[in-house]
Amino acid sequence: MMELTPQQVFSRLAAVQIVDVRETPELLDGMIAGARHIPLSTITENTAALDPQRPVILVCRSGSRSASAADYLAAAGFDTINMTGGMLEWTAERLPTVLPQQP
Numbered sequence: 173m174m175e176l177t178p179q180q181v182f183s184r185l186a187a188v189q190i191v192d193v194r195e196t197p198e199l200l201d202g203m204i205a206g207a208r209h210i211p212l213s214t215i216t217e218n219t220a221a222l223d224p225q226r227p228v229i230l231v232c233r234s235g236s237r238s239a240s241a242a243d244y245l246a247a248a249g250f251d252t253i254n255m256t257g258g259m260l261e262w263t264a265e266r267l268p269t270v271l272p273q274q275p
Contacts, residue, residue, distance in 0.1 A: 173239070173243060173252055173253070175253065175254045175256050176229065176253050176255055176256065177255070177257065178257060178262040178265050178267055179265060181204075181231075181253075181255050181262075185204070187226070187227070188227045188229050189208065189222060190206060190207035190208065190228075190231060191207065191208050191222070191230050191231065191241070192204065192208070192209050192231045192232070192259075193210060193211060193212040193230055193232050193237050194212075194231075194232050194259070195211050196209070199271075199272040200271070200272070201259060202271060203231075203270060203271075204231060204259075204267075204269065204270075205268065205269075205270045208222075209272065212232070215241050215244055215245070216244070219245065222245075224249060227252070227253055228250050228251065228252050228253070229254075229255055230245070230253070230254050231259060232259070233258045233259055234260055235254060235258040235261075236258075238255060238258065242254040
């Protein structure tokens with residue numbers, strides 16, 4: 173599995189799919205604009221929502237849960253990348269975040 177820092181992810185946003193695997197309450201801390209929210213607990217049922225032709229960058233709070241999701245999706249045939257440091261590092265580097273859309 174490939175890993176990228178938040179700065180490296182930020183520079184690739186247009187070319188990839190971002191999947192945030194945190195639980196819903198955690199999203200109130202902000203998320204990456206354009207990210208798709210698929211909690212880790214539901215990743216196995218939601219792979220059809222992803223484009224298998226585009227790389228998938230997995231994001232969580234610190235980088236641990238997203239690594240598990242990246243391993244699962246890689247085994248399912250996706251080109252996966254784990255963002256090291258998670259959203260803690262993303263916000264520490266003052267990269268932009270948005271609040272989640274309300275359903």
